[in-house]
Amino acid sequence: MKKLISAIITLLLLISCTGKDVCVAIDGSQGPLVIYPDYKDVTIPANIAPLNFRYAMNGVSKAVTTFTAGSRSVTIKGTEVEWSVRKWKSFLADAAGNTITVKADATVNGKPVTDKWSIYVSPDTIDGYLTYRLIEPSYQMYNEVSIMERCIENFDETVICDYKRTDNACMNCHIHGQGRGDLSMYYIRGPHGGAILNRDGKLRKLTLNAKGMLSGTVYGELHPSGRFGVFSTNIILPSFHAVAGKRMEVYDSASDLTVADFDNNRMINLPHVARADKFETFPCFSADGKSVFWCVADTFPLPQEIESVRYSLVRADFDTENGHIGTQIDTIWNGQAADASACHPKASPDGRWLMFTVADYGTFPIFHTESTLYLADLQTGEITAMESIKGNKSDTYHSWSSNSRWFVFASKRGDGQYGKPYFCHIDAQGNLTKPFVLPQKSSRFYLYNLKSFNVPDLGNASTGMTARDARIMFSLPSEPFSQAE
Amino acid sequence: MKKIKETIFGNINRIAPLLAFLTAYGFFQFAYPYHLMRREQMTLFLYDWDYIRQTYKGMGWLARFISDFLQQFFHLPVIGPLVIALALTAIAVAVYRICNRFLSQRPSLIIAAVCFIWSFLRETSNLYTTRYTLVVLGYLIAVLISLKFKKTWSKATAAVVLAAFAVWSLGSPVHKHYGKLCSVPRIEYDRIIGLDDQVAREHWDKVLKLSRKDLHMTEASYCYNLAQAMKDNLGQSLFNHSQNGASTLLIRVGTDRTVFSNTLAGEAWFQLGCMTIAEQSAIISLQASPDHTGARYILRLARVNLISGEFAAAQKYLSLLSKTLFYRRWALSMMPGSQSEQVRAQLSLEHTKLAKTDFVHHSHEARSILLGLLEANPRNMLARNYLLCYDLMNYDLDHFIEDYTPMKIKAHIYQEAVLIWLSQNDKLTEQEAAKYGVDATIANRMQYFFRTPEKYRGTYWYYYLNALEESDQ
Numbered sequence: 001m002k003k004l005i006s007a008i009i010t011l012l013l014l015i016s017c018t019g020k021d022v023c024v025a026i027d028g029s030q031g032p033l034v035i036y037p038d039y040k041d042v043t044i045p046a047n048i049a050p051l052n053f054r055y056a057m058n059g060v061s062k063a064v065t066t067f068t069a070g071s072r073s074v075t076i077k078g079t080e081v082e083w084s085v086r087k088w089k090s091f092l093a094d095a096a097g098n099t100i101t102v103k104a105d106a107t108v109n110g111k112p113v114t115d116k117w118s119i120y121v122s123p124d125t126i127d128g129y130l131t132y133r134l135i136e137p138s139y140q141m142y143n144e145v146s147i148m149e150r151c152i153e154n155f156d157e158t159v160i161c162d163y164k165r166t167d168n169a170c171m172n173c174h175i176h177g178q179g180r181g182d183l184s185m186y187y188i189r190g191p192h193g194g195a196i197l198n199r200d201g202k203l204r205k206l207t208l209n210a211k212g213m214l215s216g217t218v219y220g221e222l223h224p225s226g227r228f229g230v231f232s233t234n235i236i237l238p239s240f241h242a243v244a245g246k247r248m249e250v251y252d253s254a255s256d257l258t259v260a261d262f263d264n265n266r267m268i269n270l271p272h273v274a275r276a277d278k279f280e281t282f283p284c285f286s287a288d289g290k291s292v293f294w295c296v297a298d299t300f301p302l303p304q305e306i307e308s309v310r311y312s313l314v315r316a317d318f319d320t321e322n323g324h325i326g327t328q329i330d331t332i333w334n335g336q337a338a339d340a341s342a343c344h345p346k347a348s349p350d351g352r353w354l355m356f357t358v359a360d361y362g363t364f365p366i367f368h369t370e371s372t373l374y375l376a377d378l379q380t381g382e383i384t385a386m387e388s389i390k391g392n393k394s395d396t397y398h399s400w401s402s403n404s405r406w407f408v409f410a411s412k413r414g415d416g417q418y419g420k421p422y423f424c425h426i427d428a429q430g431n432l433t434k435p436f437v438l439p440q441k442s443s444r445f446y447l448y449n450l451k452s453f454n455v456p457d458l459g460n461a462s463t464g465m466t467a468r469d470a471r472i473m474f475s476l477p478s479e480p481f482s483q484a485e
Numbered sequence: 486m487k488k489i490k491e492t493i494f495g496n497i498n499r500i501a502p503l504l505a506f507l508t509a510y511g512f513f514q515f516a517y518p519y520h521l522m523r524r525e526q527m528t529l530f531l532y533d534w535d536y537i538r539q540t541y542k543g544m545g546w547l548a549r550f551i552s553d554f555l556q557q558f559f560h561l562p563v564i565g566p567l568v569i570a571l572a573l574t575a576i577a578v579a580v581y582r583i584c585n586r587f588l589s590q591r592p593s594l595i596i597a598a599v600c601f602i603w604s605f606l607r608e609t610s611n612l613y614t615t616r617y618t619l620v621v622l623g624y625l626i627a628v629l630i631s632l633k634f635k636k637t638w639s640k641a642t643a644a645v646v647l648a649a650f651a652v653w654s655l656g657s658p659v660h661k662h663y664g665k666l667c668s669v670p671r672i673e674y675d676r677i678i679g680l681d682d683q684v685a686r687e688h689w690d691k692v693l694k695l696s697r698k699d700l701h702m703t704e705a706s707y708c709y710n711l712a713q714a715m716k717d718n719l720g721q722s723l724f725n726h727s728q729n730g731a732s733t734l735l736i737r738v739g740t741d742r743t744v745f746s747n748t749l750a751g752e753a754w755f756q757l758g759c760m761t762i763a764e765q766s767a768i769i770s771l772q773a774s775p776d777h778t779g780a781r782y783i784l785r786l787a788r789v790n791l792i793s794g795e796f797a798a799a800q801k802y803l804s805l806l807s808k809t810l811f812y813r814r815w816a817l818s819m820m821p822g823s824q825s826e827q828v829r830a831q832l833s834l835e836h837t838k839l840a841k842t843d844f845v846h847h848s849h850e851a852r853s854i855l856l857g858l859l860e861a862n863p864r865n866m867l868a869r870n871y872l873l874c875y876d877l878m879n880y881d882l883d884h885f886i887e888d889y890t891p892m893k894i895k896a897h898i899y900q901e902a903v904l905i906w907l908s909q910n911d912k913l914t915e916q917e918a919a920k921y922g923v924d925a926t927i928a929n930r931m932q933y934f935f936r937t938p939e940k941y942r943g944t945y946w947y948y949y950l951n952a953l954e955e956s957d958q
Contacts, residue, residue, distance in 0.1 A: 080535075136772045138765065143772040242857045243843040244760035244793035251845075303845040415798045417790075444535045447804055450777060 028056045033063075033104050033115035035081075037446065040117040043425045043433035045126040045406060046096040047153045050083035051119070051436070054443035055106060063106035069095035069121075079106070080443045085154045095121045120433075122425055124405035128153045129181060129462050130421060130438065131160060131174040133454035137417055142170045147186055149174075149463060155441040160463065161186060161196070161470035169193055169474070173455035174463070177222030178287070178349055179402035181461030185222060185229070188470070194478035196470070197262060198463055199226050205473045208260050209233075210267040210483040217258065221284040221346075228323045229260040230283040230292050239303050241367075245416075250364035251302050251309070255281045257294060259323045266484040268323045279311070281363060282343050285318065286378075287351035292318045292325050295342050295356075295363070297335065307361045310335030313342040313354075313376075323484075332376060333383055341365075344397055347378070350404035353430070354378055357396045358385070366412065366419065369393050373409060375430060389424055389435050392416075399457040408456045411435070418449065421456035498581065501594060505601050506574040509608075513566035517609065517670055519679035521565030524614060526682070526781035527774035530557040531808040540776075545616075545656025548623060552616035557780075560811045569608055572618045577601035579625035586632055603667065610668035611678075614775055623655040673699065680708040681745070684752045685781055689715045700726040704749060706733035710874075711753050719870040720896020723877075724943045731878040734871060737849040738766050744773040748782075750848070755789065757868050758838025758858050762848050764789045784812060787819065792835040796821040837862050851875055852884065869894055877945055880952055882906040891922030900927045901945040 028034035036056035044051065055063050066075045072094055074087065083091075100119040105112065130150045135142060146162035161171050170189040177183035184198045194205040195217065208217040213233045220231030234255040241249055256274035258267050273280050273294075283294040295311040302309070313333040317326035332354070335341050343363055345356040354376040359365035371394040373386040389395070391413025398409035405426060410419035422435035438453070440446070513521055530553045531537070541550040559565035581597035588596075604621060607613055627647040634640040651658075676699055683691045692712035699705035706726065710733055713722045736742070736750035751766025764786065771782040787802035799821065806816035818828060840857040848854075855872040858865055869888075876885035877898065886906050889899060903921040907913040918928050934941045941947050 136768050136777065138768040138772055144777065237847075239845045239847050240761040240765065241843055241845055242759070242761070242840040242854060244789075244839050245795055246843060247761055248765065249845045303847075306845045415801045416795055417798045417801070442535055442539055444533075445539070447801070448531075448536050448539065450771070450783075 029117075031115050031117065032113050033057065033060070033106055033108070035104075036443075037437045037439070039119065039436055040102075041119070041434060042436040043120040043122050044436065045124060045423075045425075046092055046121050047125045047128060048092075048423075049152055049154050049439045050085060050088035051439050052080075052082040052441065052443045054081065055079040055104075057108060059109035061107050063104065066103045067091065067100055068103070069098055069100045082441070082443055092121060097121065097123045122405075124403060124425065126152065126406040126423065127179055127401040127403075127458040127460040129459040130408065130456055131176070131184075131459065131463070132421065132456045133171065133173045134451040135454050136450065137419070137452050144168060145171055147171055147174050149459075149465070150438070151462070152438065155439075158462075159467040160465045161188065162467050165467050165471035166190075166474045167192070172218075173457070175221065175455070175457050176399075176459040176463075177226060178224050179400060179458055179460050181459045181463050183222055183226050184459065184463050184465075187216075188474060192474055194473070196465075196473050197229075198465055199262065201464060203465070203469055203473055204262075205476050205478045206260075206262070206265075207478040207480050208258075208267065210269070210481050212269055212483055213258060213267065214254050214256055217260065219282050223285055223318075223320070224287070224289040225320065227261065227263050228318075228320075229262065230285060230294075230318070230325070231258050231260060232256065232281040232283055232294070233258055234281060237303070245369075247367040248364075249303065249306060249362060249367070251306055252279055252281060252363055253302055254299075255279045255363075257281075257283050257292075257325065259325065260481065261323050261484070265479055265481045266323075267481050268484045270325055272327050272329075273316075273325050279309070279363070281311070282345060284345050284347060286315075286347050287349050289320055290318055291315050293332065293345045293347065293354060295345065296329075297341070297363075309341065309362050310339070311341045311343060311363060312336065313345055313356055333374070342374070346398055346400060348400045348404040348407075349402050352378060352404065352428075353426075355386075355398050355400070355407065357398070359394075366394050366396050366410075367416075369416070371396055373398060375426075377430065384430070386432060389432050391422075391435075395422075397455045399455075401458050402460045406458075408438075408458055409435075410453060410456055417452075418446075419452040419454060420446065421453050497594065498590070501581075501598070502574050502578050505577050505598075506570050509573045509605055510566050510570035512605075512670075513569055513608075514563065516672065517675050518562065518566075519675050519682050520609065520611070521559045521569060522562070522682055523611075523678050524556050525559035525565070526685075527779040528553050528556040528776070529778035529780045529783060529805065529809065530554055531805065532810065533808045536808070544653060545620075547654035548616050548620050548656055552614060552619050553776075555619075556615050557810055569615070569618070572615070572622055573601060573604050573608065576604050576618070576622050576625060579622065579629055583625065583628055583632065606668050606670070607665075609670040610665060611671075611674065613668070620655045620658060624651055624658050627651045673702075677702065677704050678745075680705055681749055681752075684708050684711060684749070685785070687715070703729055703732055703736075704746075707736060707749060707753070710734055711756065714753075714867055714870055715756060717866065717870075719874055720894065720898055723874055723896075723898055724945060724948050728878060728948065731851070731875050734875055734878060735851045737847075738762055738769070739848065744770060748773075751785070753871070754848075754854075755785070757855070757871060758792075758835070758840070758862070758865060759854055760789045760793045760839060762854075764793075780806070780809060780812060784815075787816070791819060791821075791832055793839065794836065838865050838868070856888075866894065870896075873899055877902055877948075880949065882909065889921070891920075895922065897927055898945040900924060901931070902949075904928060904931050905946065905949055 028036040029038035029040045034057045035053045037053050039051040039053050060079055063079045064077050065081050066073055074091055102117050104115045130152050133147050135145050144163040147160040148157050149160050150157045166188055172187040174186040182201050187195050195208045197204045215233045217231035218234045220229055222229045232255050235253045237253055238250045257280045258269050277299055279297045281295050283292055293315050296314050297309050297311040300308045312331055312335040314329050314331050316329045333342055340358045341361050342356050342358055345354055347354050356374050357365050357371050358374050359368040359371040365371035372390050373395050375386055376383045391411045393412035393416040395409050395411045398407050400407050408421050408423050411422045412419050421438040424435040425433040555568050577597045580600040581593050584593035584596045631644040631647050634643050680695050689712040692708050696705045696709040713719045735753055738747050738750045747766050748770040751763045755763035767782045767785040771779055783802050787799050790799035803816045803820050806812040841861040855868050858868040872888050885902055900923040903923050907917050934946050938947055
């Protein structure tokens with residue numbers, strides 16, 4: 001055995017030392033020294049995990065990187081700049097509210113190269129937990145899917161639900177209610193599936209489907225009170241584009257809105273938000289829970305006329321007593337007038353902003369390179385495209401930090417294939433900073449990663465849910481819901 | 486004779502392992518050659534310490550590491566059978582040695598033989614991986630080592646320590662993922678996965694040779710048709726064997742299909758130039774590989790993205806492949822920015838096949854997709870042949886006539902189809918036939934066809950007639 005291991009190690013060393021190393025920047029930084037992930041000139045929260053990166057250039061060697069904040073300096077040698085969490089935390093604590101200057105010296109193809117950049121450490125902290133589903137960018141099939149919770153203050157990642165304990169069932173993404181760790185939900189699909197609701201730390205398995213609904217619930221959000229959830233029910237169909245780079249289009253052949261009353265196990269289905277001549281989808285609550293926002297479009301024969309489908313963003317009152325969505329529907333952003341289509345609205349917890357994604361058409365912008373995040377100021381009614389943070393591929397599925405000073409979104413910038421969580425700071429005036437990708441322990445993580453971080457969602461505390469809970473929930477019968485009278 | 490017998494039985498513990506090794510090696514090398522090659526396609530081993538550190542951790546890390554390391558060599562035809570034959574023989578030897586501590590030679594041999602056969606049969610299962618054999622071997626070695634200790638207390642201590650080490654490094658000795666308790670080799674299935682392998686490697690002559698025995702199966706017929714099309718011979722050879730509708734031409738990608746079917750479906754679409762279906766097929770296949778990292782599918786994703794002009798995505802896949810033993814050279818040669826003039830020219834040629842006009846479709850709308858490809862590049866003869874054959878397989882002669890350009894493409898089945906269409910539309914005259922480039926000899930043959938259709942099995946007339954008869958029934 002010893003001989004075998006030493007032979008293996010010798011062979012590995014031999015092969016890994018031969019030939020040139022191929023460290024190619026997928027979405028590297030600007031400047032004389034290309035780094036990946038690009039953490040140059042970013043604004044970060046004081047509680048973020050170490051920003052580990054590597055010099056992503058061919059022929060780079062002898063790198064020395066010095067981080068300076070005030071009178072304190074830390075130097076890391078090597079082309080892979082990786083911090084210990086403890087050292088980083090102590091360094092960052094001193095730097096909060098200040099700028100870290102980073103000086104890098106390296107040799108590139110035998111020539112000395114110097115670079116310098118800064119990192120501003122915002123005193124605004126970000127919610128410490130991020131949930132996401134890890135899945136290949138396939139919209140036809142699934143296999144071995146997991147929903148994870150990552151503490152973004154370090155590199156700890158726990159499984160909330162995974163295929164191993166659910167007979168390889170499909171599962172849909174986890175959402176927090178108002179960014180709360182003790183109010184959240186995710187779905188396990190299939191015959192033993194259901195919606196797993198975490199309310200004040202108590203788990204329930206629910207069948208959010210009742211007579212007259214198109215399907216079980218799909219997209220949605222939990223009411224701040226925890227009593228209600230507003231959801232869409234969708235018949236979702238995946239399809240292909242003929243043109244290569246456009247990859248896939250997923251569309252709804254029908255979609256309606258519904259409200260779930262978790263206290264009374266009732267589905268409140270209202271005809272004015274379940275119209276046959278409209279697609280209604282992506283509902284969310286306002287911060288105070290008194291309004292519902294959603295996207296609505298005229299129906300067309302699909303997929304033939306998919307490019308004609310333009311979703312508008314609308315709002316109606318929400319009755320917190322009986323869970324009814326008001327009949328007075330106001331248009332916030334008109335898709336037809338803008339000749340574009342809105343999706344994924346999410347209100348900031350402070351009630352000030354409503355962020356949504358805009359693409360040329362349809363309801364599935366994740367392969368739409370034109371997709372851009374928009375910000376509606378709910379105080380002034382002003383709507384702006386967040387062009388300054390737009391990547392070269394799609395930016396979608398955002399989620400707010402509970403202090404409304406940070407948000408996360410899934411971006412396919414770079415390789416165009418795998419969605420990664422990017423964080424961005426927003427101040428009281430709506431000014432944005434350069435987004436940065438979720439830090440990983442290994443600076444090479446994104447080089448090897450072949451899964452998308454699906455629907456990243458921020459939470460101010462851990463949900464406390466584990467894979468064991470998922471197994472228990474999976475084996476339990478689901479609570480039925482009935483149609484409200 | 487008696488002496489030979491005595492010699493054999495006297496040396497049975499030397500001869501038996503040799504026999505076991507030769508049997509296993511011979512079987513996997515000659516009778517079941519593609520089974521192990523497929524394992525390599527489903528595995529990725531990167532020569533990168535960081536990747537190794539990240540990938541091989543937790544229970545069973547050593548078994549996974551050695552298994553993936555060894556499986557990369559299955560890319561070569563001899564190494565896979567050699568490794569597996571050695572591992573199976575080692576299992577038999579280990580079992581024999583353990584048993585021989587407590588039993589006499591004969592029962593020990595019988596138990597070892599049973600274990601060898603059992604392990605051998607399990608190895609033939611299509612869902613089995615080398616890791617499981619290594620786990621069994623690892624545990625047996627642990628038992629052997631602990632038996633080496635003479636004192637009871639040291640034996641017990643060694644057993645506990647080795648068991649703990651084995652559980653940590655090899656994982657559980659029993660696991661539901663290890664597949665069925667027993668399996669039997671499926672030679673026909675091995676030929677089919679061989680076809681899939683040869684199609685992916687674009688060894689078209691081998692595909693034609695290998696498919697002949699199984700043309701009654703949709704998958705084999707599909708591979709045969711693709712190979713003929715790649716050799717620009719689809720129209721001439723389409724009805725050389727019995728065809729079962731258009732599914733032997735193009736396979737739909739969908740949630741209701743098996744992973745194997747979805748994998749195979751991508752092959753024709755890739756060659757035709759429909760990169761969106763080819764890419765999705767590769768991703769579905771990647772998902773189904775044991776660690777979601779099959780080298781073959783990563784290679785396909787790299788090619789798809791290079792041709793599509795999605796260089797950042799291609800770079801990601803090429804970066805991974807550049808850290809492998811067998812794909813490194815290719816990956817480096819294809820890396821954007823380091824490509825040779827020849828590679829650039831080849832990619833540019835492939836790029837011309839891509840559809841320019843967009844529309845959204847489900848993969849079963851083959852005709853529209855093929856028309857889109859032809860609109861972008863009328864010289865895409867592969868797409869033209871597929872379109873014409875697709876029309877013919879669906880008995881859609883009106884569309885066939887629309888799509889048929891006699892000057893561009895010649896094959897007897899197309900001319901036979903023209904004659905049927907002319908006949909159906911009361912236009913069957915010499916002048917009309919000449920307009921569609923129909924040879925006089927083929928027109929003459931049609932007269933004889935109706936007398937003895939059985940003699941004209943390779944014609945479109947026969948295929949069409951069968952359909953008519955079936956619809957009458």
